[in-house]
Amino acid sequence: MFERKRGKKTVGLAVTAAAMFLCSAVFARDVKVMPKGAATVESKDIACFAEPNADYAAVLPPPPAFDSVHFMYDKAMYEVGLSLRDTVRGKQAVLDAGRYYKLDSLSKVFGADITPENTPEIYALLHCVGKMISDRSVKNVYKRVRPYVLYNAPTCLPSSEKKRRDTSSYPSGHSTRGWSMALILSEVNPARKEAILRHGYEYGQSRVICGYHWQSDVDAGRLMAGVAVAAFHSDPDFMKQLRKAKDEFAELVRKGKVRP
């Protein structure tokens, strides 16, 4: 074979070069996708409170059966989602489909810019809530097939299709995180709670529009969020971070940096 004649060293070098090229390609793509200045809840340096020790499967009902009216509703909502893909709402759903909560749209409803520089404590709070809610245990119980996999159809964000293909649809992790963050953030700025909660609600709906989740996955995700938020509230470390976030917000209000 051609490679064998070249010897191990050359192959090694070639592999390294290829890996470097691939890495730089991936990196370049990431940079291109990320709009300039748009912060996401993602930082490896923040020390977080613990993951809540909760058995969500003990609370949630099972997903609808294939021959149920409930699943018929799921399918109808999939079609509503399809019809929305090419609209402004559909575009928002694509933005929401990234791994972490997008903070630019959340900042708008919150009334102040949530960035690591402007609001380090609120940022850390959201980052840790997003990071510390794990849906793995409950997903493993149900192993439901996702809509785009069942229909073998494209989603709103094809680049995530492969990695999610074999993961369970029920419940929706994005919806859990979205509703959890909204519930907690509504505690920090109660004056804007309806807008914040509505945003968290729509974040879950985006998953249906995208074809990544059934409506019942999203509904179950919101139930799971309630349990997770209650569990967080019995953790002193979480409460400490929440207090810091509330104090930080009070300071912003005092400085007139919060939009009415």
Place this chain on the structure above:
Amino acid sequence: MHKSECCKKLRSAVLGAAALCFLFGAAVSARTDDVKPAPVRTGYLTKDKAVDGFALLPPPPAYDSVHFMYDKAMYEYGLAMRNTERGKQAADDVDEFALQRHFSEAFGMDITPEKMPELFKLVERANEDVYLATVSAKKGYNRVRPYLLYDAPTCFRPDEERLRYNSSYPSGHSARAWGVGLILSEINPARKETIMRRAYEYGQSRVICGYHWQSDVDAGRLAGAAGAASLHSNHEFLKQLQKAKDEFNRLAKRANKGKFHK
């Protein structure tokens, strides 16, 4: 036309209109007044600090939607459950002012004014606040309840009259139970799954009873979570919550001690 005849006609018309107005007014006030002699209970939040459910919740399903088909299927499932143990539980769940009793088993302790006065008081008041999150949505959407649409009996007939003019969407019972359940879970995290499962089933009881559509109950849980969150920025509530936590920890410690000595 003769003048006096004209006056007579005018007078009778005015009188008729006044009578109609009176009747209509009485009908309207009967509609809006809660028939039940509501006991005086006040929550921690003032109305302006409560969640505006109408701004938060999506509208209830349209009559010709698949979502409403699901609601109707769940109504029938509820009918099928009425004469079972689960149905009896649903009939026992009708008193939304007795959440302390409903949650005692799941919580693992009797929540009574004698044994747990601080927690009892907390639940009594918070119960009202999480309900507030449904009020504007109930008014805004004014949905008809299943037993009224079908003119059919519920699991507990004495409540039919008092709830006749109270909108179906979202379910107040479900909001109360889900919100209070979240607060109880915070106090006794070791039993949060049991507590929240009970809160979930408490909502389902409303579907089984024919008092609510499934989508009312689902929306009620969203409102309940929002209501519980809104309480967490109220100082008076937080103070009482801490008292309830201390009370619980004291009792739990004592109970554990007993176990070890045996």
